[in-house]
Amino acid sequence: MKFEHNNMEIQATASLAQPLLEMRRVSKRFIKPLDAAAKIAKLFGARLKEETVHAVDGVTLGVHAGEVVGLIGESGCGKSTLGRMAVGLHSLSDGARLWRGEDMVPLGRQRGGNSPIQMVFQDPHASLNPRLRVRDIVGEAPVVHGLVAKRQQDDYVKSLLERVGLPQTALTRFPHQFSGGQRARVGIARALAVKPEFLVCDEAVAALDVSIQAQVLNLFMALREEFKLTYLFISHDLGVVRHLADRVVIMYLGRIVESAPTDELYSHPNHPYTQGLLAEAPTLDVRKKTFIAIKGELPSPLAPPSGCHFHPRCPHAMARCSIERPEFREIAPMHFSACHLNGN
Amino acid sequence: MEKPVLEVKNLTTHFTSRAGIGKAVNGVSFSLKAGEIMGLVGESGSGKSMTGFSIMGLIDAPGKIVDGSVRLNGRELVGIGEEQMRSIRGNKIAMIFQDPMMTLNPVLRIDTQMVETVLAHQNVSTAMALQIACNALRRVGIPSAGERLSCYPHQFSGGMRQRVAIAIAMLNNPELIICDEPTTALDVTIQSQILSEMQKLCKESGTALIWITHDLSVVAGLADSVSVMYAGRIVESGTVREVIESPRHPYTHGLLGCAPSRNVRGRPMQQIPGMTPQLLQLPSGCAFRDRCARASELCRVAPHLVHAGQGHEYRCFHPMENTREAA
Amino acid sequence: MKISMQFFRGESPFARLARGYCSSGFAVAGLILFVALATLALLGPVLAPQNPYDLAHLDLMDSRLEPGRLAGDGAMHYWLGTDEQGRDMLSAILYGIRISMTVGLVSTAIALAIGLTLGLLAGYHGGKVETLIMRIADIQLSFPPILIALILLALSGQGYGKIIVALIAVQWAYYARTARSAALVERKKEYIEAATLLRIPSHRILFKHLLPNCMPPLIVISVLQIASAISLESTLSFLGMGLPVTEPSLGLLIANGFQYLLSGKYWISFFPGVALLLAIVSINLVADQLRDVLNPRLQNH
Numbered sequence: 001m002k003f004e005h006n007n008m009e010i011q012a013t014a015s016l017a018q019p020l021l022e023m024r025r026v027s028k029r030f031i032k033p034l035d036a037a038a039k040i041a042k043l044f045g046a047r048l049k050e051e052t053v054h055a056v057d058g059v060t061l062g063v064h065a066g067e068v069v070g071l072i073g074e075s076g077c078g079k080s081t082l083g084r085m086a087v088g089l090h091s092l093s094d095g096a097r098l099w100r101g102e103d104m105v106p107l108g109r110q111r112g113g114n115s116p117i118q119m120v121f122q123d124p125h126a127s128l129n130p131r132l133r134v135r136d137i138v139g140e141a142p143v144v145h146g147l148v149a150k151r152q153q154d155d156y157v158k159s160l161l162e163r164v165g166l167p168q169t170a171l172t173r174f175p176h177q178f179s180g181g182q183r184a185r186v187g188i189a190r191a192l193a194v195k196p197e198f199l200v201c202d203e204a205v206a207a208l209d210v211s212i213q214a215q216v217l218n219l220f221m222a223l224r225e226e227f228k229l230t231y232l233f234i235s236h237d238l239g240v241v242r243h244l245a246d247r248v249v250i251m252y253l254g255r256i257v258e259s260a261p262t263d264e265l266y267s268h269p270n271h272p273y274t275q276g277l278l279a280e281a282p283t284l285d286v287r288k289k290t291f292i293a294i295k296g297e298l299p300s301p302l303a304p305p306s307g308c309h310f311h312p313r314c315p316h317a318m319a320r321c322s323i324e325r326p327e328f329r330e331i332a333p334m335h336f337s338a339c340h341l342n343g344n
Numbered sequence: 345m346e347k348p349v350l351e352v353k354n355l356t357t358h359f360t361s362r363a364g365i366g367k368a369v370n371g372v373s374f375s376l377k378a379g380e381i382m383g384l385v386g387e388s389g390s391g392k393s394m395t396g397f398s399i400m401g402l403i404d405a406p407g408k409i410v411d412g413s414v415r416l417n418g419r420e421l422v423g424i425g426e427e428q429m430r431s432i433r434g435n436k437i438a439m440i441f442q443d444p445m446m447t448l449n450p451v452l453r454i455d456t457q458m459v460e461t462v463l464a465h466q467n468v469s470t471a472m473a474l475q476i477a478c479n480a481l482r483r484v485g486i487p488s489a490g491e492r493l494s495c496y497p498h499q500f501s502g503g504m505r506q507r508v509a510i511a512i513a514m515l516n517n518p519e520l521i522i523c524d525e526p527t528t529a530l531d532v533t534i535q536s537q538i539l540s541e542m543q544k545l546c547k548e549s550g551t552a553l554i555w556i557t558h559d560l561s562v563v564a565g566l567a568d569s570v571s572v573m574y575a576g577r578i579v580e581s582g583t584v585r586e587v588i589e590s591p592r593h594p595y596t597h598g599l600l601g602c603a604p605s606r607n608v609r610g611r612p613m614q615q616i617p618g619m620t621p622q623l624l625q626l627p628s629g630c631a632f633r634d635r636c637a638r639a640s641e642l643c644r645v646a647p648h649l650v651h652a653g654q655g656h657e658y659r660c661f662h663p664m665e666n667t668r669e670a671a
Numbered sequence: 672m673k674i675s676m677q678f679f680r681g682e683s684p685f686a687r688l689a690r691g692y693c694s695s696g697f698a699v700a701g702l703i704l705f706v707a708l709a710t711l712a713l714l715g716p717v718l719a720p721q722n723p724y725d726l727a728h729l730d731l732m733d734s735r736l737e738p739g740r741l742a743g744d745g746a747m748h749y750w751l752g753t754d755e756q757g758r759d760m761l762s763a764i765l766y767g768i769r770i771s772m773t774v775g776l777v778s779t780a781i782a783l784a785i786g787l788t789l790g791l792l793a794g795y796h797g798g799k800v801e802t803l804i805m806r807i808a809d810i811q812l813s814f815p816p817i818l819i820a821l822i823l824l825a826l827s828g829q830g831y832g833k834i835i836v837a838l839i840a841v842q843w844a845y846y847a848r849t850a851r852s853a854a855l856v857e858r859k860k861e862y863i864e865a866a867t868l869l870r871i872p873s874h875r876i877l878f879k880h881l882l883p884n885c886m887p888p889l890i891v892i893s894v895l896q897i898a899s900a901i902s903l904e905s906t907l908s909f910l911g912m913g914l915p916v917t918e919p920s921l922g923l924l925i926a927n928g929f930q931y932l933l934s935g936k937y938w939i940s941f942f943p944g945v946a947l948l949l950a951i952v953s954i955n956l957v958a959d960q961l962r963d964v965l966n967p968r969l970q971n972h
Contacts, residue, residue: 074531074532074533075502075531084864087868088868089864089867089868107867107868107870115868115869115870118868118869119864119865119868121861121864121865122861123861126860126861126862127860127861127862127865128862129862129866129880129884130862130884131883131884132879132880140869140871140879141866141869141870141871144871144872144875145870179619179620180388181619182619187865190865190869194869209387209388209558209620210387210558210559210560210599210602210603211387211598211599211602211615211616212387212619213602214602214613214614214615214616215615215616215617217604217613218612218613218615221612222612236531236532237604238532239603239604239605240604242604242605242609243604243607243609243613262609263609276533277532277533280532280533280535280536281532281561282535282536282539282559282561282562282564282565283561283564283565283605284560284561284564284588284600284603284605284606285564285565294533294536295537297501297503297504297534298501298531298533
C-alpha cells in the first residue's frame with residue numbers, strides 16, 4: 001500500500017499490513033481562552049493573546065497488531081497527551097484516529113460494550129478509586145457493559161487477579177491496603193477486564209521499585225502472549241523500552257523526531273536528540289563517568305523554537321535548522337528521522 | 345589514616361505504634377571521608393531515607409533514635425538537642441530532597457530565602473550574603489544568576505528548582521550533604537546535568553556526599569562507595585567497582601539483575617520474587633530469606649558482617665561467588 | 672520538617688476514621704454529649720413529666736416558680752422552674768431540643784442533598800452548567816443568611832415547614848460551592864479518567880466514583896451547619912419570625928423568658944440557653960475532630 005506523493009510519514013506506517021491503530025497527522029492544542037477582563041483589556045488595545053500550548057504537533061504514528069511500540073520522550077514532550085489521544089480521552093485538534101483503517105468514533109459517542117483500547121496509568125495511588133474495593137474497581141465495567149453477569153462478577157475478578165499475580169484475598173480489599181506494585185497489577189487487571197486488544201501503558205512502571213518493575217514488565221510480556229495484545233508503551237526509561245519494544249519512537253516537544261526498530265535505534269541513533277539521550281542515560285558501567293549533558297532545558301511549549309524544535313540545544317545546529325522544519329524521512333529501512341543533517 | 349568526616353555506628357531508629365515497633369533503621373554503620381561520595385541504595389521500605397533523616401535529626405514521634413552514634417568530625421550528634429542540631433543543619437550538614445519544594449518556600453523570593461540561610465549561620469552583612477547567594481547560583485549553572493535571584497520558586501522549572509535547592513545546600517560550605525533521591529523525579533537530561541554539577545562541586549569543595557537512591561546505575565557513575573540497604577540493614581557495602589562488578593549478597597545480585605541492561609531482549613527479565621516485607625512483620629534473622637533462593641535454616645539467625653577485603657563487606661551466610669577473583 | 676510514618680494497613684476506611692476520631696478525649700466527649708441530647712430529643716414526649724403545650728395540663732397558678740418547687744397540686748416537681756404560663760421548663764426544654772434538632776438535621780440533610788448534587792454537576796461538567804449554578808450560588812452567598820431567611824419568612828409566613836425551606840434556601844450554596852471545588856480536584860485524577868475510558872455512564876461516575884471521594888469536606892461542613900442551622904433558627908424564633916408558639920424551639924423559649932431575666936426569674940431563659948449551648952458545642956466538637964481526621968487521611972493513601 002504505497003502512496004504516490006512524498007508522504008513519508010504515512011509510508012512509514014503503512015508498510016506491510018494495515019496498522020491496528022493509526023494516528024494520522026494528529027495535533028492537539030490546549031487553548032487557554034481570555035477571560036472577560038482580558039477581553040475588555042484587549043478592546044482597549046492591550047496586546048493580549050490566547051495562550052496556546054502545542055502539546056502534539058502533526059504526529060503520525062501507526063501500531064500494527066501484536067506489536068509493541070515504545071514511545072520515549074521527556075516530560076513536556078507530549079507523549080502522555082498523544083497516549084490519551086490514542087485512547088480517546090483527549091479529542092483531536094487536527095488529524096484522524098483510525099482503527100483498522102476506519103475513523104474511530106469519539107469516546108463519548110461510542111456504543112456497544114467493548115472498548116478495544118484501554119490504558120494502564122502511571123500513578124498507582126491516584127489511578128485506583130480509594131473508596132472502592134478491588135472487586136468493584138476491576139469488576140464494575142464488565143458488569144455495566146454486560147460482558148459478565150452480576151452474580152459472576154466475583155469469579156471473573158478472581159480469575160483476573162490470578163492472571164496478574166494477585167492473591168484471591170485481594171478481592172475485598174481497598175487500594176490503600178496494597179503496595180505500589182500490587183496496585184499497578186490491579187490497574188492492569190482493570191484494563192484487561194473489558195477484553196481489550198490494544199493497551200496504552202502510560203509510564204506504567206515508572207513509579208515502581210526496580211525489582212517490582214521487573215516483575216511487572218514480565219507480566220506485560222506474558223499477557224501479551226496470552227491475550228494477543230498490542231502495546232503502545234510510553235516511557236522515559238530507555239532501558240525498559242529497549243527490553244520490551246519492537247519499535248521505538250522518540251518525541252521532542254510535540255513532534256516525532258526519530259522512529260526505528262529497537263536494535264537499529266539503540267545501535268545507530270540518527271537524530272542528535274536521540275544520540276544525546278542515549279549518551280546521557282546512566283548505565284551500570286563503573287568507570288567513573290563524566291556526565292555529558294545536553295545543554296539547556298526543554299523550551300516552553302507555549303513558545304516553541306522555530307524550524308526544528310531542537311535547534312537551540314543541538315550541537316550540530318546549522319542556519320537552516322532555525323528556519324525550516326525538517327522532514328521526517330526514511331534514512332535506512334524502516335528507520336525514520338527528522339533532521340536536516342540527513343541531507344535535503 | 346585520614347579521619348572520617350562522618351562516622352555512623354550502629355544507628356537504630358524505631359517507630360512505635362499500637363501495632364508494634366517498626367525498626368526502620370536497624371544497626372546501620374558506615375563512615376565517610378572528606379570529599380567521598382557514597383551511594384546509599386535501596387528500594388522503598390529499605391530505610392535509606394530514614395537513615396538520612398536520622399543523621400539530620402529530623403525524626404519525630406512516633407519515631408526515635410534508640411541506639412547508635414553519629415559523629416560529625418568527631419562530634420556526637422545523637423541526643424544533642426534541637427537547639428544545637430539547628431546550628432548544624434544547613435551549616436555543617438545540608439540536605440537535598442526529592443521534591444525541591446520541600447526546601448523552597450513558595451511565597452518567598454529566592455534571594456530572601458538564600459540570604460536568610462546565610463545569615464543564620466554566618467556573621468556577615470546582608471550585602472555580603474547576597475553576593476554569596478549570587479555566586480552559589482552561578483556555581484550550580486543557573487544562567488543570569490543575578491536576575492534570577494529576585495524570582496519566585498514557581499518561576500523556575502523543576503530542574504532549575506532542584507539546582508537552587510543544591511545552591512542553598514552549598515551556601516554555608518557544609519562538610520556533608522545528604523541527597524535524598526534528588527534526581528528521581530527529573531528527566532534524564534536534567535539528571536545528567538545535575539549529576540555533573542554535583543561531581544564538580546564535590547571535587548572543588550571537598551564536601552562529602554551521601555546520595556540516597558534506588559537507582560544503582562546513577563551510583564555506578566557518580567559514587568566512590570556504595571552501601572545497599574534492605575529492611576533497615578546494610579546488607580552489602582564496598583567500593584562501587586567491587587559491589588557492582590562482584591556483588592556478594594543475593595539481594596544486590598538480584599537488584600543488579602533486574603536492570604534492563606543486564607537482561608536479554610525478548611526474554612523474561614530476571615526478577616526477585618515476592619515483595620519487601622512490611623517493617624512490622626519482619627522475618628527473624630535475615631530479612632531477605634523469604635525471597636532468597638539460597639536461604640537455608642542457617643538464615644533464621646541474623647547474619648554477621650563478613651569482611652571480604654578492600655573494604656567490601658556483606659551480611660550473608662550464602663554469598664554469591666566472588667566473580668572478580670575468578671576473572 | 673519532621674518525619675513520621677503510617678503503619679496501619681489492614682483496616683477499612685470506616686475503621687480508620689473511627690480510630691482517628693477517638694484519639695481525642697474532647698471529641699469523644701462531644702460525641703457522647705450529642706448522642707445524649709439526640710436521645711433526649713427523641714424520647715422527649717416519653718421522658719417529659721408534662722406536655723407543656725397541652726393547655727389542659729397547665730396550671731396558671733404555678734407560673735414563674737423557681738427551680739425545684741413542688742406543683743400546687745403536688746403531682747410533680749418543677750425541677751427547672753416554670754415560665755409565665757405555668758409550663759414546666761424541663762418539659763419545655765425537652766420538647767424544644769426535639770424541635771431545634773429536627774429542624775437543624777432535616778434542613779441540613781436536604782440542603783446537603785441539593786447542594787451536593789448541584790455542586791458535583793457543576794464541577795464535573797463545567798462550561799455553562801457550572802457557570803449557571805455557581806453564579807446563582809455566588810449571588811446567594813453574598814447576602815447575609817439571616818436577611819434571606821427573614822425575607823423568605825416574611826413572604827411565606829411562619830410555620831414548621833416554611834422555616835425548614837428557609838433554612839435550606841440559606842444553606843445549599845455552601846455545599847454546592849464546596850462540592851464543586853472537591854469535584855474539580857477529583858475530576859482530574861486518573862481513576863476518573865480510567866472510569867471514563869471504561870465507558871462507565873456519566874451518572875454512575877458522578878455518584879459512585881466522584882461523590883464518595885468528595886464527601887469528606889462535605890461531612891465536616893454539614894455537621895458544622897447543623898449547629899449553624901439550629902443557631903439560625905433560634906435567632907429567627909427569638910425575633911418572632913420563626914416557629915409558632917405551639918411548637919416552640921429553644922430560641923422561642925429563650926425569647927419568652929427574656930423579659931424576666933433582669934427581674935430575677937433567670938430560669939425561664941437561662942436553662943433553654945444552656946441546652947442550646949450544649950447542643951451547639953457538642954456538634955462543633957464533633958465537627959472539629961472530623962475535620963482533623965478526614966483531611967490528612969485523604970492525602971495519606
